[in-house]
Amino acid sequence: MLIELINVSHVYQDENNVKALKNINLEINKGEFIGIVGHTGSGKSTLVQLFNGLIIPSSGTVKINGKNITNEKSNLKETRRHVGLVFQYPEHQLFEETVYQDIAFGPKNLGLNKDEIQARVNEVMELVGLDYDEFKARSPFNLSGGQQRKVAIAGVLALKPDVLVLDEPSAGLDPQGRKQLAELLQYLYQELEMTIILISHRMEEIAELSSRVIVMHQGEIVIDDNPVEVFSKEQKLHKLSLDLPQITEILHRLDERGLKVNTSLFSVSEASAEIIKALRSK
Numbered sequence: 001m002l003i004e005l006i007n008v009s010h011v012y013q014d015e016n017n018v019k020a021l022k023n024i025n026l027e028i029n030k031g032e033f034i035g036i037v038g039h040t041g042s043g044k045s046t047l048v049q050l051f052n053g054l055i056i057p058s059s060g061t062v063k064i065n066g067k068n069i070t071n072e073k074s075n076l077k078e079t080r081r082h083v084g085l086v087f088q089y090p091e092h093q094l095f096e097e098t099v100y101q102d103i104a105f106g107p108k109n110l111g112l113n114k115d116e117i118q119a120r121v122n123e124v125m126e127l128v129g130l131d132y133d134e135f136k137a138r139s140p141f142n143l144s145g146g147q148q149r150k151v152a153i154a155g156v157l158a159l160k161p162d163v164l165v166l167d168e169p170s171a172g173l174d175p176q177g178r179k180q181l182a183e184l185l186q187y188l189y190q191e192l193e194m195t196i197i198l199i200s201h202r203m204e205e206i207a208e209l210s211s212r213v214i215v216m217h218q219g220e221i222v223i224d225d226n227p228v229e230v231f232s233k234e235q236k237l238h239k240l241s242l243d244l245p246q247i248t249e250i251l252h253r254l255d256e257r258g259l260k261v262n263t264s265l266f267s268v269s270e271a272s273a274e275i276i277k278a279l280r281s282k
């Protein structure tokens with residue numbers, strides 16, 4: 001098992017003493033694509049920061065690759081190599097003079113030699129879709145928002161983590177940027193067999209990409225199931241202030257009006273084919 005949380009609770013120690021996580025038990029295996037959703041303040045970001053030891057919980061146990069990281073602080077550096085975390089608006093953490101230097105920062109810290117570093121930078125720039133010769137010497141601060149986000153993600157991928165955790169990676173991107181990001185995540189998951197953990201409030205993204213969806217509410221995991229099951233619970237999701245993917249919502253409305261359609265579809269292309277089929281057979 002890759003990540004295991006046992007009776008984990010977390011209270012932020014400040015004047016409010018918010019109980020951000022309440023008695024979480026969770027197992028994540030290698031090769032899963034986990035989508036995490038939940039209303040603002042439900043504890044999503046707090047949860048994923050436990051996965052690489054950025055937050056040590058107030059109580060309970062966190063195990064990464066079988067190692068208890070809640071009491072062996074010395075292992076945290078190693079843990080962070082295995083679990084790469086891309087924060088929300090990661091471009092705010094770009095700081096080097098060139099794209100090359102920014103992406104090379106992590107591999108340098110790992111003590112790799114110059115050739116290895118260059119090979120990695122080259123490889124991850126290609127992965128995220130940034131032309132090496134065109135972008136290596138550019139300043140990260142003169143790039144578009146979407147390009148900056150790619151540099152930030154490349155910097156985490158350059159550490160070759162087993163698990164990639166992304167907190168709202170599509171926030172603020174235009175449709176084209178979101179499409180490229182979704183394609184990248186799909187590639188990492190399917191072709192490179194990476195374990196992916198994705199926080200997003202875009203239900204269509206979660207439904208299309210995830211093999212398993214975790215729904216959080218007030219610091220607890222309230223649903224943990226495959227996307228078809230999760231997005232069939234329309235009433236329950238609405239109570240948690242969550243929506244269905246837009247296209248799935250349309251299928252539900254058509255179904256209510258008597259058009260016989262499969263309501264467990266999440267992509268526009270599948271859904272439109274389904275609607276055409278249903279209309280033809282009427």
Ligand SMILES: Nc1ncnc2c1ncn2[C@@H]1O[C@H](COP(=O)(O)OP(=O)(O)OP(=O)(O)O)[C@@H](O)[C@H]1O
Nearest residue numbers: 012014018020038039040041042043044045046047
């Ligand atoms: N650094 C912090 N210090 C104090 N309280 C915090 C801190 N970070 C989060 N909280 C509180 O902990 C709770 C959970 O917050 P968290 O950021 O994990 O939620 P979230 O699901 O990621 O929300 P969002 O969708 O807005 O990103 C909230 O009540 C929040 O106000």
Ligand SMILES: [Mg+2]
Nearest residue numbers: 044045046167
């Ligand atoms: Mg958050």
